[in-house]
Amino acid sequence: MSSERPNKPKIAISACLLGAEVRYNAGHKNSRLCSEVLRDYFDFVPVCPEVAIGLGIPREPIRLVGDAHQPRAIGTVDAQLDVTQPLADYGHRMANELADICGYIFMQKSPSCGLERVKLYHPRGHVQDGGTRGIYARAFCDRHPDLPVEEDGRLNDPVLRENFLTRVFAYSAWQELLRNGLSRRSLTDFHARYKYQLMAHNPVQYKALGKLLGDMGTTDARELGPRYFSALMTALKQCATRGTHSNVLQHLSGYFKQSISREDKQEIQHVIGQYRQGIVPLVVPLTLLKHHLRHHPDPYIAQQVYLQPHPENLSLRNAI
Structure with a gap:
């Protein structure tokens, strides 16, 4: 994370x-x-x-x-x-x-x-x-x-600053992937980790990139990789909004529907609503979701870049 x-x-x-x-x-x-x-x-x-x-x-x-x-x-x-x-x-x-x-x-x-x-x-x-x-x-x-x-x-501008640094760390992660060797498995794993980050920035491209990899067939990862990454960076360049962030937060909260109490679910929905309305910054609902993730671990959610796309001490999500 x-x-x-x-x-x-x-x-x-x-x-x-x-x-x-x-x-x-x-x-x-x-x-x-x-x-x-x-x-x-x-x-x-x-x-x-x-x-x-x-x-x-x-x-x-x-x-x-x-x-x-x-x-x-x-x-x-x-x-x-x-x-x-x-x-x-x-x-x-x-x-x-x-x-x-x-x-x-x-x-x-x-x-x-x-x-x-x-x-x-x-x-x-x-x-x-x-x-x-x-x-x-x-x-x-x-x-x-x-x-x-x-x-x-x-x-x-806090939104543009957060967007730029998110892209910088994504670019760095891709360079690290290339150094370790691009393969079909590493490409699909990379996309899996960026699923919700993509959904927050560009829901249309999120679906398109999922389809691109789903239709990979026998295509060599070394051929597909550059096309995928170029489309990824174009998608991330679009700034996420309160609406798209709220949509991702709702998806993440769905992973706890069988593991937390009714009161905890209501609290999550209340905080997400406050964020959507501009009452609290993004860090507030994210902190609450991370709290539940610590108590109810989910390996797939834990790997999501969206939860921490840049160092926490930069406090970038305290201002958006």
């Missing part, structure tokens, strides 16, 4: 978010969440693509100009400064070098690292609507479409 592992998962991160003074103005954007909280649970790999391609500290700022799908990274003072290709090349290089990471936290709004809504300018200087993605981030993410990625600012 614990997601803690002896080896901490690796997460790449924009170096400025860990306090490194690498920004264009020789400053940083230290994130207390990353540098003081998450650092205890992950091995961070700091990266600053602008410094890595040879831009100095301090340096002339760059901005994105032109087409949203193929912007150019141009100097804000010297229009002849064009670092588009070096940033893209470095993104491809790091995508190869950082093959063992389980997630990436990018600096928001950065012309190199921003994931979305980065300011995009017309050649004559006016800001375009919609924005775009940073050059380095685009090149890196194109090579790792299943990797959990997020911007630092969005991690201040």
